[in-house]
Each structure stands twice: as C-alpha cells, then as structure tokens.
Amino acid sequence: MSEQKEQFDIQKIFVRDMSFESPQAPAIFTEQWQPSTDVNLSSRFDELADDHYLVDLKVQITAKQNDKVSFLIEVVQSGIFLIKGFEKKQQEQLLNSYCPNTLFPFLREVISESVTKGGFPPLVLAPVNFDALYAQKLAQDASGSSTTSTKH
DSSP states (O other): OOOOOOEEEEEEEEEEEEEEEOTTTTGGGGSOOOOEEEEEEEEEEEEOSTTEEEEEEEEEEEEEETTEEEEEEEEEEEEEEEEESOOHHHHHHIIIIIHHHHHHHHHHHHHHHHHHHTTSOOOOOOOOOHHHHHHHHHHHHHHTOOOSSEEO
C-alpha cells in the first residue's frame, strides 16, 4: 500500500456570476462624489468529484450617496481546486482560507474594472485576512454559534 501524496492544484479560476446596477444614473454623475459603502464578503465551497472542490468568493457592495443607492455590484469569483491527500484539518484550512485568498486578487480586479466602467471612480477592496476570518469562524463554531459562510 503506497502512502497518498499531498496534492494541491488550481484547475480553473472564473467569474461565476456578476451584476452591476446604477439606479441613479445619469443624475448621480452631477453630484459631488462622497459615497458611503457597505461591503459584504463571504466564501463557500462544494465538493465536486475526484478530490476537486468548487470555491466561491462572493462580494456584494452597495454605494450610497445621500441615502440613495448609487451603485450595487455583486460578483461571485470562483475556482476549481484539486485537493488530495491532506488531513481533514489541513483540507479545511485550504478550502476556507488559502483558496479564498487565491481568488481575492481576481475578485478585486473585477470589482475595480466594473465600477470604473460604470462611470464611478475605481473602488479597490482593502486586503482581507482570510486566515483570521477562518480562525474567527472556528471560534464561533466552537462556542456554538455556527455560520455557513465566512463574512467580512
């Protein structure tokens, strides 16, 4: 019997879903731009076949100006990863932290480009510490307040 070797490989990275709305356009472009933004970030994963996993990193951003929605953008950046031969704890760390961290730069680029193409100044998402978010999720799960996604 041979020992199973650990294997991690990125199979595919892609935008799975994207939506951009600017309900106040074009009037919003005549105002001085001082928005408030609300960012909701979450990740999830599903097991596919043969040690392959689909990981989704989803962000929803709402920018408001004077209590009116200037734009709303939602993006699901996804990846298919081969994860084989890892202990359960290591595998969960990869799926909940390393994979979202791998997807984040792609998500960040899609957001920035889409917001700019929508006529607004570039929006660059701040870095996210997925290791800390996963540790926080583990602590919440241990205390009994379970959640299904990691949110920021």
